[in-house]
Amino acid sequence: MQHISGDNHLRNLLVTISYDGKNYHGWQIQKNGVTVQEVFQNALNNIVGEFSDLKGCSRTDSGVHANMYCISLKINHPIEPLRLKAALNRWLPMDVACLDCKEVDDDFHARYNCKSKEYIYKIWNSETRNPFLNGYVLNYRYPIDVELLNKSAQDYVGKHDFTSFCTVDKRETGDFVRDVKRFSVKREGNLVTMTVEANGFLYNMVRIMVGTLLEIQQGKIMPDGIAEIINKRDRSYAGATAQPCGLYLNKVNY
Amino acid sequence: MQHISGDNHLRNLLVTISYDGKNYHGWQIQKNGVTVQEVFQNALNNIVGEFSDLKGCSRTDSGVHANMYCISLKINHPIEPLRLKAALNRWLPMDVACLDCKEVDDDFHARYNCKSKEYIYKIWNSETRNPFLNGYVLNYRYPIDVELLNKSAQDYVGKHDFTSFCTVDKRETGDFVRDVKRFSVKREGNLVTMTVEANGFLYNMVRIMVGTLLEIQQGKIMPDGIAEIINKRDRSYAGATAQPCGLYLNKVNY
Numbered sequence: 001m002q003h004i005s006g007d008n009h010l011r012n013l014l015v016t017i018s019y020d021g022k023n024y025h026g027w028q029i030q031k032n033g034v035t036v037q038e039v040f041q042n043a044l045n046n047i048v049g050e051f052s053d054l055k056g057c058s059r060t061d062s063g064v065h066a067n068m069y070c071i072s073l074k075i076n077h078p079i080e081p082l083r084l085k086a087a088l089n090r091w092l093p094m095d096v097a098c099l100d101c102k103e104v105d106d107d108f109h110a111r112y113n114c115k116s117k118e119y120i121y122k123i124w125n126s127e128t129r130n131p132f133l134n135g136y137v138l139n140y141r142y143p144i145d146v147e148l149l150n151k152s153a154q155d156y157v158g159k160h161d162f163t164s165f166c167t168v169d170k171r172e173t174g175d176f177v178r179d180v181k182r183f184s185v186k187r188e189g190n191l192v193t194m195t196v197e198a199n200g201f202l203y204n205m206v207r208i209m210v211g212t213l214l215e216i217q218q219g220k221i222m223p224d225g226i227a228e229i230i231n232k233r234d235r236s237y238a239g240a241t242a243q244p245c246g247l248y249l250n251k252v253n254y
Numbered sequence: 255m256q257h258i259s260g261d262n263h264l265r266n267l268l269v270t271i272s273y274d275g276k277n278y279h280g281w282q283i284q285k286n287g288v289t290v291q292e293v294f295q296n297a298l299n300n301i302v303g304e305f306s307d308l309k310g311c312s313r314t315d316s317g318v319h320a321n322m323y324c325i326s327l328k329i330n331h332p333i334e335p336l337r338l339k340a341a342l343n344r345w346l347p348m349d350v351a352c353l354d355c356k357e358v359d360d361d362f363h364a365r366y367n368c369k370s371k372e373y374i375y376k377i378w379n380s381e382t383r384n385p386f387l388n389g390y391v392l393n394y395r396y397p398i399d400v401e402l403l404n405k406s407a408q409d410y411v412g413k414h415d416f417t418s419f420c421t422v423d424k425r426e427t428g429d430f431v432r433d434v435k436r437f438s439v440k441r442e443g444n445l446v447t448m449t450v451e452a453n454g455f456l457y458n459m460v461r462i463m464v465g466t467l468l469e470i471q472q473g474k475i476m477p478d479g480i481a482e483i484i485n486k487r488d489r490s491y492a493g494a495t496a497q498p499c500g501l502y503l504n505k506v507n508y
Contacts, residue, residue: 022386029448063385094388131274132319134348 010074013081014104015027015088020095021065022135022245024138027056036060036096039072043091047084049075057110057252058117061204063244065136067120068099070252072110110252116181118197118251119206126190137191138246140214144192148214148223150185155226156209157183158195163233165209166202169240176202183215195250204241212239264328267335268358269342274349275319276389276499281310290314290350294325297345301338302331311364311506314370315458316500319390321374322353326364364506370435372451372505373460375496380444391445392500394468398446402477403467404439409480410450410463411437417487419463420456420497430456430487439467449475449504458495466493 027034029041044052045187056072067074080085081101088098089137124130124137125144163176179199186193194210212229221229221239229237271294279287283295311324333341335355341460342352365485369376378384378391417430432455448464466483469475475483475493483491498503 018385020388089382097383097385099382114409128343128353129348129351131272131349132390133349134274207406 006228010076010106011078011108012072012074012104012108013072014086014093014100014102014108015073015084016100017066017069017071017088017092017101019030019066019069020136021060021063023095025062026064027058027060033062036066036069039096040088041095043061043088044073044075046091047087048079050076055110057114058201058249059162061207061244061247063135064249065245066249068251069249070109070110070114074103074150098230113254114200114252116197116199116253117201117249118195118253120248120250121194121196121199121206121210122248123192123194123248124190125187125192130190131240137228139193142217144187144217146185146187146192149194149217151169151207152216152223152226153183153185153194153213155224155230156180160193160230161233162202162205162230164235164238165205165212165227166235167208168235169203178202178205183209196252200219206247207242207244208235208238208240210242210246214242215239229248258264264330264360265332266326266328266360266362267338267359268354268356268362268364269325269327269338269352270327270354271308271320271323271342271346272351272353273320275314275317275321277349279316279322280318281312281314282377284304284357287316290320290323293350293499294348296344298327298329298494300345301341302329302333302371304330309364311368312503313457314503315461315501317389318501318503319499320503322425322505322508323503324364324368326358326362345468367508368506370453370507371455372449372507373455374502374504375448375450375464376500377448377462378444379441379446384444389499392497394446396471398441398471400439400441400446403448403471405437405466406470406477406480407437407439407448407463409478409484410434415487416456416459416484418483418489418492419487420440420461421458421462422489424459432456432459437463451505459500460494460501461496462494463488464496464500468494468496 022037026034029037030037052075055072062162062166085101121123122137125140127141157180157223159179161176162178182199183196278290283289283291306329307329309326339352339355374503376391377394378393381395383393411434413433415430416432435451437450
């Protein structure tokens with residue numbers, strides 16, 4: 001299956017995709033179900049006929065979406081980046097799209113070179129659900145006070161140890177400090193969108209941040225309670241982990 | 255199963271729903287697959303425990319969506335309209351939502367009392383698909399000249415015999431004259447939306463109108479060709495029937 005070329009120089013490509021995560025068990029290949037990595041790997045193999053070790057920019061959970069997700073991959077095949085993009089869009093399932101494809105330096109790595117990432121979390125804030133958004137938002141029927149939550153959320157901003165906002169997981173080791181650059185809560189009609197940018201995120205971090213804000217809305221946590229929860233460095237003080245379906249990886253900055 | 259009440263006066267209710275048609279074989283109950291009418295009837299029976307003869311405002315094809323769809327139904331049960339709305343939203347599948355529920359005059363009929371209906375047709379006009387819109391738009395990769403098509407489409411407006419824009423079907427008999435009040439073609443980024451309001455629509459009429467405009471875009475039909483196609487009263491002169499997935503019943507006016 002290995003493509004034979006004159007020299008054995010491997011090209012390094014950066015591929016940007018977008019995907020509807022509703023039908024996938026996240027990005028990373030696993031035994032329990034179909035993942036975006038698996039369908040991407042299959043599409044790529046059908047085009048270039050060689051196996052490439054894909055480097056995804058992040059793990060994403062089951063049901064989480066991506067408006068922008070970056071993959072670096074090394075291949076031998078001489079296909080033009082624009083032709084690879086077109087071919088990927090023919091071989092990928094309709095709920096995954098290749099947005100861009102370009103040559104990058106040999107040492108570029110989609111995860112390690114990432115300077116910051118932006119996630120958004122969408123909440124449909126209405127007594128009546130929107131049937132077109134099933135699986136694409138968190139449904140929340142009681143009125144959300146966007147100004148209140150936006151104010152509370154400013155305590156997330158800065159360089160903090162986010163142990164309280166990380167699901168206990170053997171994959172998370174070492175440094176729990178992350179630099180949150182901004183956090184906003186905005187409303188457009190019934191749609192409430194939370195946006196967070198950071199240099200990196202711990203396991204379930206955004207979903208726990210959102211869940212904590214919803215518990216402030218419910219009066220279970222005080223509006224000024226986030227700083228104290230951060231100081232506790234104990235997951236049990238933060239709110240519940242919000243559903244994955246409202247979460248979108250929105251932007252990856254290199 | 256019939257609910258017993260003191261008098262046998264049947265209440266007449268107007269129920270407004272919205273549905274994602276991706277997983278349904280249209281509104282009307284049929285043998286080939288699950289329909290919106292069937293899941294609605296089941297939800298209603300679970301709540302009021304009696305069978306009601308539902309009058310839907312229109313047939314919709316398999317895969318067609320509705321931002322607004324109206325149903326009139328007669329029941330004996332004394333349930334308050336707002337409680338019925340809430341109960342329907344618990345019993346209906348997540349891709350169907352009840353938006354409103356109210357008491358109407360005995361002789362009100364969701365189809366016969368309808369003065370006009372508005373449909374929209376959504377086209378994703380880009381070389382790259384949007385993975386979140388799979389099943390919710392027609393994908394069209396070549397640039398659409400929105401001004402050209404909007405101008406051509408003005409020939410649809412008025413009271414015409416639309417035989418050329420109707421799939422030959424034994425259900426369509428008699429009068430093929432419909433009064434098209436307006437037709438617009440607009441763009442917002444990659445999304446092109448066609449909007450049409452008429453006093454009524456023939457079988458597949460909107461989809462054939464859209465398909466004809468796309469053939470004007472492709473140069474297969476002249477930009478001023480619509481008036482002549484209408485005059486021919488012959489389906490073979492119009493364009494192909496556009497896919498159902500871009501079509502939404504958007505508004506029903508009484």
